[in-house]
Amino acid sequence: MMANEAMVRGALEADVKLFAAYPGSPTSEILDAFAETGRQMDLVAEVSSNEKVALETAAGAAMAGLRSMTSMKSVGMNVACDSYFSLAYTGVKGGMVIAMADDPHAHSSQSEQDGRFFGPAAYVPMLEPSDPQEAKDMVKAAFDLSERHGVQVLVRTVTRVNHQSGIVELGELGRTPFKKVPWPHEPTRFITVADRARAFKAGMLGRTAALEKEFESSPFNRIRKDVVPGGKRFEGTGIVASSAGYNYAVEACRLMGLDLPILKLGTTFPLPRRLIFGFIEGLRRVIVVEELSPYLEQNIRALAKDVNPKLEIAGKGPGLFSEALEYNPNIVATVLGKVLGLPTPVDYAGVLERAKRLKEGLPNRPPTFCPGCPHRGTIHALRKALRGVKHVLATDIGCYSMAPLEPLRYGDTLLSMGASLGVAEGLRRSVEEPVVAMIGDSTFLHAGIPGLVNAVHQRADFKLVLLDNAVTAMTGQQHNPASPHEEDDAAQQRIDLDALVKGLGVADVTVIDPYQIKDTPGQIKEALARPGVGVIISRRDCALYGDRNKRRKGEKIVPNKVDKQVCKRAYTCVRDFHCPSISLDADRQASIDPALCDGCMKCAKLCPLGAIQSTQGSMAGRQEGSKGTGQQGTTGGA
Amino acid sequence: MSKNFSLMMAGVGGQGLVLLSNIIGTAGAIAGIRVITGEQHGLSQRSGSIQVHLRVGPDVRSPLIPVGSADAILSLEALETLRYIEYLKDGGVAVINKRVMHPVGETGELVNDKTRQYMGLEQVVERVGQVTNHVLTLDALEVARRAGNALTENVALLGAISVLEEFPVPPEPLKGAVARMVPKKAVEVNLKAFRLGAEAARDRFCKELACRGD
16 A cells, blocks of 8 residues: 555544545645545545645634545645644644645655644644555544644655555544534634734643653654664664654664664654653764754754763764755665764665766656647647747746756746746746746646736736646646536536636637647737737647546547658657657658557648658557556556 | 565656556565555656666565665666666666667657667667676567557566566466456456566576576
């Protein structure tokens, strides 16, 4: 079971009643698993329009007394944190858990933000699991903790915990039927402002002290002395670790044959200070293994001042560990070797050096738009419409965030969800060139609307390209408020994007089909030439989503082929297009991989010689008829 | 199970690597073997390079394999073997699909520079050969087609690596997991791909490496 699924299991065992979230890697599978469960079990599971709305939805339920949960990635917490901080003041009645995942190495995020500071900054208790079993157990325990102390609980993970799979021992499900509850009607119970806020603050301090006392004996903190029985011992040396760092520390000890005591911290706010005192008191040296910021290290340094001022703290301070990127067992083993003067079992630096040599000339393979992706068509058309015109493109968060990467290298700014519009406003006020903003449907609904309202109000003159591919594609094609209905979702109202944009005061709205790659550059050019704020809605289903729908309906996906007699190596289908299904054959002519081609026909329309045609009629579609029959895990919940 | 085993798996987003990892994990659960994996999701899957760390054994705690320590690397696409070559231990086993999928950036460079050639299987095999003598290649696409579905390439490779004695999860639970994890209508063709992959591997691998009995 993946840790993300294990957290859902923990919540179900705790009889959670409401879940709301916006997808974001590495937490998206939590939402996917809840969406699946929501269909089978008696609970409310919502995909919210953004993380703040999701947190507030969970807060509403928890204020009423129901157990609720939300999940979000590190940067999603930034969106939600306005309400998160205030909620720590009012507290909750029902248990409420926030699963928040940081992304060391920025695998799929804008930053390596260390969210652990959200715990102490808001006086909110924080638990940190290191494997799927702990993820389940901690989420379950967090509901009880939350309810007893009347405050939401943060369960903080990192990518390498969320996407770790292992065997999980399950507890009883013990579900009870969903039942609405009467509102308690206690005036000002959930109102925090001025003197109410001051009163709450005193309560928070008392609550935190009580939590610390409880955490002193929490089973989630433990001192392990059995990591390598009979291994080499260094009297006076110990390790403090948490989260993924704990896994690497344990394994590094085993690699090095070291029998060092390890204090494993699972409750990282408030820290169990007496437990830490007891551990470091008799030590000469402590090695702190934690990714990103020196959160534990600084706390231990402060604590050591009182009980053991001579304690040597080996961590990021002396530059042994980096504050950047994620760790692994060999990084930790290397530090242990350095600190203790021991050789590592493998010459890691030598291995990496040789690998670097062996990889010379190996072409990069960054993620890129899928075959059939509508964004490839939109971006191609936009560049064509603006050929020869210097311009600035403010882009946003979604699959189209890949446009500035190799090989397209198109786009100038990328900050955060919805930022393209605000940045474009600042740019159009400041730069000589024309400004274009680009945003996806889901991101627009998440945080783009206020930016467009502002642009209309300011009588801005930039254009917004709104990529409407029907779903939140990047994170696994989840539904968003503008997605088409599915049979079982009839209870939801679909947001009409065109009407919304017009309703915000945009008079100039152009709708294009990115597959019509011959017509779109002209349409875009015309739209760009008109004055004022304009929105170009480029509408076509995400290819992954569209193909899945086709398969469901039994429709075949028919790939294209290149006619070698006609192809004169113009490479129009390669340059500025870069479809993964197109490569060059031995004659350096374009060649289409029928196993990858989506049959979208964009390249066929681009080819000046008409060398690309559908295989319709010439063969019965792809082998076995459809793309991906079970062999491709979906991005979301495979 | 007292031995540790680390398998690095590499491929291209969309090739079914995560499914393969789930199959091995499920097979481990069926056989009572604790398998832990570290996967990639999200951005990494858009036709980009993708890796899965798969680990078994009493000393294993980290989902990530230390560099220079993987007992084997299994690559669904040849170039991706090189991308993660630092993980393979000296003398480890490399099971490489002969399939090469040219990255879009490389094709772009070929178009701009007429003298440039794609990196190919031979270069990969030669370079991996500098780390280990056990480089085993297999045309998994051909095997998959013989099984009746080109998309069973990943399961064909699983069948191939399953013949190695060192591979910690036995074939029966692997087959059980395949049957459980792939769509119902594709079970038969996948099990055939597994069997054909194993047969092809026996001919090629078992001369130089210890294999399981039939």
